[in-house]
Structures are given as C-alpha cells and as structure tokens.
Amino acid sequence: MIENTKCECGHQNPVDTVLCEACGKPLVEIADKELLEMRYDGVARRSQRKNPNLLDRIWGFFSSVKVAVYLIIITLCVAMLGTLYPQENTFIGLDPAQYYEENHGTLGKIYYMLGFSRTYESWWFIGLLFLLGTSLVVCSLDRVIPLYRALKRQQVRKHTQFLERQKVVYKDKLFDAHDEKVKEREMEWLEQFANILRKKFYKVQVENSALMAEKYRFSRWGPYVIHIGLIIFLVAALLRTVIPGWYMDEYISIMEGDIKQIPGTNYYLKNEKFTVEFYEQDELSPAQREEGRIIPKLFETRAVLYECVRHCDDESLEEPVLIERLRHDIRVNEPLEYDGIMAYQFDYEFTPQLRSIRVELKDHTTGESFGFFDLETDNPAESYTVGPYELTLIHYYPDFGYENGKPVTKSSKPNAPAYVFSITGPGVEDGAVHMYFPRPEDKVRFAQDRINEAAGSPFLIEAAGMEDVEFALYTTFLNIRVDKGMPLVWVGAVIGMIGLVMGTYWQHRRIWVRFDEGQLLLGAHTNKNWYGLRQEIAKALAGLDIRIDPKSLINEVKRS
Amino acid sequence: MIMMKKNRRLIQVLILSTVVVITAITIAGNLFSEKDELPTEGSKAPNFALRTLDGGHHQLKDFEGHPVIINFWGTFCEPCVNEMPLIQSYYETYKDQGLVVLGINLNEAEATVRAFVREHGITFPILMDNDRIRRNYGVMYYPTTFFVGPDGVIQDIFIGELKDSTLSVRVNRLLSSNG
Numbered sequence: 001m002i003e004n005t006k007c008e009c010g011h012q013n014p015v016d017t018v019l020c021e022a023c024g025k026p027l028v029e030i031a032d033k034e035l036l037e038m039r040y041d042g043v044a045r046r047s048q049r050k051n052p053n054l055l056d057r058i059w060g061f062f063s064s065v066k067v068a069v070y071l072i073i074i075t076l077c078v079a080m081l082g083t084l085y086p087q088e089n090t091f092i093g094l095d096p097a098q099y100y101e102e103n104h105g106t107l108g109k110i111y112y113m114l115g116f117s118r119t120y121e122s123w124w125f126i127g128l129l130f131l132l133g134t135s136l137v138v139c140s141l142d143r144v145i146p147l148y149r150a151l152k153r154q155q156v157r158k159h160t161q162f163l164e165r166q167k168v169v170y171k172d173k174l175f176d177a178h179d180e181k182v183k184e185r186e187m188e189w190l191e192q193f194a195n196i197l198r199k200k201f202y203k204v205q206v207e208n209s210a211l212m213a214e215k216y217r218f219s220r221w222g223p224y225v226i227h228i229g230l231i232i233f234l235v236a237a238l239l240r241t242v243i244p245g246w247y248m249d250e251y252i253s254i255m256e257g258d259i260k261q262i263p264g265t266n267y268y269l270k271n272e273k274f275t276v277e278f279y280e281q282d283e284l285s286p287a288q289r290e291e292g293r294i295i296p297k298l299f300e301t302r303a304v305l306y307e308c309v310r311h312c313d314d315e316s317l318e319e320p321v322l323i324e325r326l327r328h329d330i331r332v333n334e335p336l337e338y339d340g341i342m343a344y345q346f347d348y349e350f351t352p353q354l355r356s357i358r359v360e361l362k363d364h365t366t367g368e369s370f371g372f373f374d375l376e377t378d379n380p381a382e383s384y385t386v387g388p389y390e391l392t393l394i395h396y397y398p399d400f401g402y403e404n405g406k407p408v409t410k411s412s413k414p415n416a417p418a419y420v421f422s423i424t425g426p427g428v429e430d431g432a433v434h435m436y437f438p439r440p441e442d443k444v445r446f447a448q449d450r451i452n453e454a455a456g457s458p459f460l461i462e463a464a465g466m467e468d469v470e471f472a473l474y475t476t477f478l479n480i481r482v483d484k485g486m487p488l489v490w491v492g493a494v495i496g497m498i499g500l501v502m503g504t505y506w507q508h509r510r511i512w513v514r515f516d517e518g519q520l521l522l523g524a525h526t527n528k529n530w531y532g533l534r535q536e537i538a539k540a541l542a543g544l545d546i547r548i549d550p551k552s553l554i555n556e557v558k559r560s
Numbered sequence: 561m562i563m564m565k566k567n568r569r570l571i572q573v574l575i576l577s578t579v580v581v582i583t584a585i586t587i588a589g590n591l592f593s594e595k596d597e598l599p600t601e602g603s604k605a606p607n608f609a610l611r612t613l614d615g616g617h618h619q620l621k622d623f624e625g626h627p628v629i630i631n632f633w634g635t636f637c638e639p640c641v642n643e644m645p646l647i648q649s650y651y652e653t654y655k656d657q658g659l660v661v662l663g664i665n666l667n668e669a670e671a672t673v674r675a676f677v678r679e680h681g682i683t684f685p686i687l688m689d690n691d692r693i694r695r696n697y698g699v700m701y702y703p704t705t706f707f708v709g710p711d712g713v714i715q716d717i718f719i720g721e722l723k724d725s726t727l728s729v730r731v732n733r734l735l736s737s738n739g
Contacts, residue, residue: 241589394671396669
C-alpha cells in the first residue's frame with residue numbers, strides 16, 4: 001500500500017517526512033500543543049524508505065547515529081587496551097613471545113595471544129576504523145543532502161500549526177479584519193519589519209502577507225565540515241601505513257667520519273664531526289657539583305646528506321655514486337630536513353678510535369729520515385713508497401692480541417692496530433720485516449722494539465706527534481623520521497577547525513511571520529542561543545512600537 | 561525523479577564498494593607485508609654481486625645449477641678461523657663434482673684478509689662485503705653458513721663452527737640434489 005505523503009498544501013513529501021517540506025505542517029500525529037521536533041527541519045533521511053533491500057539495510061545500518069556512537073565507544077576501548085602494555089613495534093631486538101610472559105605474567109601472555117601486542121596494526125583495529133569512517137560518511141550524506149534541499153526550497157508562508165508550535169512564538173491582533181485596507185496594512189508592516197531585520201543581517205523574503213527572515217544558514221554545515229576534516233585525518237593516518245615510504249621511525253648510529261645509508265631510502269648520511277660542550281663547574285648547582293656530574297650543554301652532529309644516483313642496489317658491484325644534497329648541523333630540536341626525511345639528534349657515545357696516522361720511516365741507528373707516509377686503520381693500502389724504499393703491508397691486525405701463542409686480531413675494530421711491513425730497498429734487497437704499533441701503550445705491551453730487533457729490522461717507524469694522529473671520538477645516534485602524511489593531517493585538522501568555528505560561533509536563526517485577517521503570528525527557530533534570538537526579535541518588534549518582554553516570547557506549551 | 565533515484569543508488573553502491581575495496585587492500589597489505597623478509601631454509605637465496613679479494617667479481621646467479629656453500633666469516637672470529645681448513649678440504653675434494661664455496665668476509669681490511677688467506681692456503685673465492693649482503697642475509701652470529709642447492713633454494717642454514725660430521729651430512733645432501 002502506498003502511504004499518502006501528500007500535504008494539504010499540495011507538496012509531495014518523501015516517506016517518513018515529519019514536517020511538510022514546503023509549508024511545515026506536521027505530517028505525523030503529535031500530541032496536542034506539543035512543540036515541534038525541528039531536527040533536520042523534519043525532513044526524511046535518505047535511508048528511510050519502504051521495503052528496504054540488502055543495500056538499503058547496509059546503508060541504513062551505517063546511517064544510524066546510534067551505531068556510530070557504539071562504534072566510537074568500541075574503538076576507544078580497543079585503542080585503550082592497546083596502551084596497557086608496550087606494543088611490539090617499539091621493541092628493538094626483543095622476542096615478543098617471551099617478553100609479555102616474563103614481564104607481565106599470565107595476563108601478559110593472554111594479552112600477547114589475543115593479539116593486543118599489535119593492536120594498531122591488526123586487521124580488526126583497522127577494520128573498526130574503516131567502519132567508523134564509513135559511518136561518518138554515510139551519516140553525513142544521509143542527513144546533509146535532504147537538509148540542504150529542505151533549506152533551499154523553503155516556503156515563505158508556513159502553516160499555522162508549524163508556527164504555533166515553535167519554541168519562540170508571538171501573537172498579536174494588529175489590524176481590524178473588517179478594515180478594507182487590511183491587506184495593504186499588513187504588507188506595509190511586513191516591509192517595515194523586513195527592513196529592521198535586514199539591518200540585523202537577515203535575508204528577508206516577503207510575499208502573500210507573510211515573511212521569512214533567515215541568517216547564518218552556513219552554520220548548519222559546521223558539523224559536516226568537521227566530518228570532512230575528520231575523514232581527511234583518518235585517510236592520512238591510513239595512508240601512512242599503506243603506502244611504503246610514507247612513514248619511518250628509525251635510529252642509526254654513525255661514528256665520526258663514517259657514512260651510512262638511511263635504511264629503505266637512497267640517501268646516505270655522513271657524520272663529519274661531532275661536538276659536545278659541557279656545562280662549566282660554576283654553571284652547575286651545588287648538588288650537581290657534589291655528585292661530580294658532567295652535564296652536556298650542547299651536542300651537535302655536523303652532517304652531510306648524500307643521495308645515491310648510480311649503483312644503488314645491492315647487486316651492483318660498483319661503489320654507489322653519491323651526490324651531496326645538504327649540509328646541516330643537527331642539534332636537539334634542529335633536525336636535518338630533506339625531501340620529507342628528518343634526522344633528529346637523539347644521543348651520543350664516547351667511542352674513541354684511531355682513524356689514521358702520519359708516520360715517518362727512519363734509519364734506526366742514524367735516525368736519518370727517509371720520508372713520511374699515511375696509515376689508515378679502516379682499510380689500509382697494501383703498498384707504500386717512502387724514499388728509496390718499498391713497503392708492503394703483509395699483515396694488518398686491527399685489534400692485535402695473542403691466541404695460543406699466535407698473533408690474531410680480536411675484532412675488526414681498530415682498538416689496537418698492528419702493521420707488519422716487508423721493506424725492500426737499498427741494503428735490504430731480500431726484504432726486512434718490521435712491525436709497527438701506532439698506540440704507545442701497545443708498543444710497550446707487545447714489546448714492539450724487541451720484536452723488530454729480533455727480526456733484524458734496521459728501521460724505525462714513528463709518528464712525529466699528536467697532530468699527526470686523526471681520531472674519531474664520538475658516535476652520534478640519530479632518529480630518522482619520515483611522515484609524509486603530516487601535511488594531510490594538517491589539512492584535515494584545519495578543515496575540522498573551520499567546521500568547529502562555523503558551528504560554534506554562529507547560529508542559524510529563522511523568523512517567520514504570517515498575517516491572517518489582521519492577526520499577526522510570529523514563530524522563530526534557532527539551533528542554539530535562544531536567549532539571543534528572543535532579544536533580537538523583541539528589539540525588532542520594538543522598532544515597530546510593539547514593546548514586549550523577550551521572556552514573553554517563550555512558547556507556553558510544554559514538550560512532553 | 562527516477563533519474564535521481566538511479567543516481568542515488570549508484571552513489572550508494574560506489575561509496576560502499578570503495579570502502580570495501582580500500583579496507584580489503586589495507587588489511588591484506590598489513591597482514592601479508594613482511595617488511596624485512598630474511599632468507600630462511602626453503603626460500604630462494606637472494607642474489608648478490610661482490611668483488612673478490614683477488615680483484616675479480618662473482619654473482620650468486622653465476623653458479624645456478626651448482627650446489628653452493630656460502631660462508632660468512634672474519635679473521636677476528638675464532639670459530640670461523642677454526643673451521644676454515646675443514647671447508648678448504650671439502651672444497652678441494654668436491655669441487656670437481658661441481659661444489660662451489662664462497663667465503664664472504666665481514667667487512668675487514670684487505671691486508672688482513674689477504675694475509676690470512678695466504679697463510680691458511682685458502683683457494684676458494686673470498687668475497688669482500690661491506691655489511692650489505694650480511695644484512696640482507698640476516699647474519700647476526702659468526703660464522704653462519706648457507707647451503708644452497710643447484711636450484712638456488714637454501715637447503716640449510718648453519719650457525720656456529722662446522723665440524724666434520726655436521727659438514728659432511730650437509731655436503732652430501734647438497735651433492736645428492738645435484739641432478
């Protein structure tokens with residue numbers, strides 16, 4: 001059976017319309033003298049339809065505010081659960097299967113088994129966010145479009161019942177119905193009233209002994225603008241996890257003079273020099289001084305960012321070709337920024353290490369100098385020419401020591417470098433073996449001079465002084481962050497803010513007036529600040545010599 | 561009015577199906593993306609290209625069809641040093657049957673490696689890595705040895721010092737799969 005949804009004014013309304021879209025007459029039975037429900041201007045939501053099919057039911061589900069509220073509550077609760085214990089993705093080198101049980105007992109084990117240790121990456125959490133997003137979109141569309149249409153085609157002359165049941169009502173017998181010029185007087189009054197309202201920024205229409213004044217309709221769109229902002233926000237958050245390279249939060253350590261690839265990118269970072277400044281003794285508090293604490297004042301990584309342009313992949317034999325892109329001194333809160341990559345100063349460590357040393361080859365007995373040469377500790381060259389002599393590096397131990405009486409290197413770090421040369425030239429045609437320890441303590445510990453004496457080396461290799469030694473003192477720890485979703489997050493936040501301001505600081509006010517044979521009937525509606533609306537109407541009426549107390553405009557009838 | 565209804569239906573279907581598709585992509589992406597997929601037993605050994613100590617170069621791909629032993633080692637690592645003569649002897653015994661041994665050095669100075677190779681009489685190729693391949697292969701402990709079949713699939717990963725018994729089982733298995 002088709003329900004008759006035609007209003008007496010002749011307008012055909014959609015099913016479930018509460019108030020006629022045209023004249024505002026209530027279409028559903030409401031108790032006598034009850035105030036009207038003005039939500040969404042009484043229009044039917046899109047999802048309200050007869051004989052819904054599956055699509056309509058799904059749409060209807062998402063369009064329900066009740067469902068939306070439950071979704072928000074569930075999402076909040078789950079998000080809260082995710083904060084109970086540390087999340088797996090914050091672990092570095094920890095086995096999550098053991099961690100939770102060891103640190104949080106049985107509860108921790110259950111937590112881990114239920115998958116809360118990866119709450120924010122889990123399919124059900126992302127699924128919930130999507131349900132929420134869908135609900136947001138559908139709820140908004142379902143209401144905003146009918147509301148927009150209803151507000152667009154408002155009739156000036158509203159039904160008496162519509163006006164009488166507003167929260168703000170004023171009735172007055174202004175003109176005698178038997179007056180021949182009653183129509184003209186009514187129109188004249190309305191025009192005057194319209195002019196007063198126009199000065200208060202109302203848009204006014206007058207026709208057929210009726211008036212409609214309206215202002216700040218845009219504030220009705222505030223909530224929907226907020227929703228648009230929220231959806232952009234949500235999309236940004238999701239894109240971060242979906243698109244590779246949009247989000248990164250990693251830590252890398254670079255020793256002074258070293259260059260390292262930023263994982264997952266084509267960029268390399270070099271730590272040219274690390275400097276740290278400490279507070280002077282007189283800058284510290286007495287308590288700190290007593291504890292003998294050393295507090296850094298400033299630490300800074302002189303960093304260079306390179307981009308790899310050729311031979312960048314792992315299967316390439318050639319050394320990667322790097323081009324310098326940016327130099328920046330990274331300090332706390334002064335990160336290096338390039339192409340969305342940010343490198344923050346995070347920490348440092350004192351890790352002194354010999355990098356290179358300039359040495360002199362001499363005759364052991366006469367002290368005659370044959371020349372200088374440079375020794376690296378990382379990957380030393382294997383042959384050197386010094387004066388008339390040829391030196392071949394036949395052994396290099398970065399971390400010299402003895403194991404079962406045999407010389408070995410204990411690690412690949414140059415903690416105690418030792419060089420063994422075979423030197424050929426005038427007087428040593430068959431080659432002399434000479435051992436050299438750059439660090440004075442190693443020279444003594446491993447008895448360098450006695451070894452060379454035993455080997456019969458006529459040479460002496462030594463560094464001239466400290467200025468000939470290059471040290472790497474510090475290792476810097478940098479936090480590398482990429483968050484390409486951030487601009488979108490900002491856009492969403494700004495749009496949301498605009499919507500909030502629209503809906504908060506303005507109110508949609510409407511005033512309707514109709515005359516019936518000299519009888520004035522005024523009704524008014526706003527979505528908030530009723531006090532302000534009544535004041536405004538009382539003032540406007542005062543302009544036409546109708547002096548009333550604003551409070552008297554409150555409709556006497558009560559809501560049930 | 562009918563046109564409008566059709567449009568409305570279309571928009572509803574569009575919105576709902578877009579949501580379903582994006583949800584599916586996101587969740588599937590999250591479920592199946594193993595960010596740093598490290599080679600495991602049964603997976604294909606990632607290819608690499610490295611320079612050798614004597615100035616040449618090798619790619620893993622070049623040895624497809626051969627059983628390959630990839631040994632990550634360093635002179636500073638005692639068990640690596642201990643197992644070297646054993647690996648060398650297996651190499652000498654089985655190289656005629658197609659066995660390839662690649663010793664990947666863990667970022668040491670060439671002088672250090674050269675002296676070691678000379679002193680221990682190592683004849684299989686020594687490849688000089690700068691931590692890239694080590695990281696790709698997820699090698700954390702030394703020595704680590706990968707046994708790669710002729711099909712390029714990792715048959716076994718052995719962490720620690722190889723003994724004659726452990727090595728012979730694996731080499732036999734490698735060679736028997738050499739059809």
